[in-house]
Amino acid sequence: MPDAARKIERNSRLSADDWAQGGLDMISESGVSGLAVEPLARRLGVTKGSFYWHFPSRDALLRASLERWEQSELEEVFARLEGIADPRDRLRELFRRVAHEAKSHIIYSELLKALDHPVVQPVMERVSKRRLDYLQLAFRQIGMGRAEAIHRARLTYSAYVGFLQLSLQLRQPRLHHEEFETYVEHVMTTLIPAA
Secondary structure (H helix, E strand, O other), rough: OOHHHHHHHHHHOHHHHHHHHHHHHHHHHHHHHOOHHHHHHHHOOOOOHHHHOOOOOHHHHHHOOOHHHHHHHHHHHHHOOOOOOHHHHHHHHHHHHHHHOHHHHHHHHHHHHHHOOOOOHHHHHHHHHHHHHHHHHHHOOOOOOHHHHHHHHHHHHHHHHHHHHHHHHHOOOOOOHHHHHHHHHHHHHHHOOOO
16 A cells, blocks of 8 residues: 555544644644644644544634643653652652653643633643642642641742743743753752751
8 A cells, every 4th residue: 555545544544632632732833822723634634624523613622632731741740650659759750750841841831821711721720730739748748737838839830830931931041951950950959858
């Protein structure tokens, strides 16, 4: 079977998940406002009709893309940390993993710019709450009192969002690899209390 025929056969069987992943890729490149059905269909090598087989509207695709991103975070970040018994080590590993998730940072930054969108807002509220709750629990597990853990969780999350804003929105000069690794170590030393 010629390559073109294989591509058409493969692409004619795109799943809703394939479309959702394509939507996430497009959001990371062009933002929420840049998510459009026709260009995405061209990118995926299918007709626009294929889209409507899976989704009734662009907002439904956006919702599915954001659900995929949200689920991926649960599976790729939080679930993989559960096997780490020591809460300080778990926090350090969280910081390291998050520091190196470039595509997720870009998507998150693009979603921050679209907080007024009715599909984006509830997802960002859930994600932020889950992240803050996770951090608060982690700081409690290393021995902080409730109020102190809440404050440390907010400070940690604010540092993350602020760094994204500096890097992606304000386009501050990108740190070289070694400089970035030193920064991540500094953040961990500053925010995770010693035993």
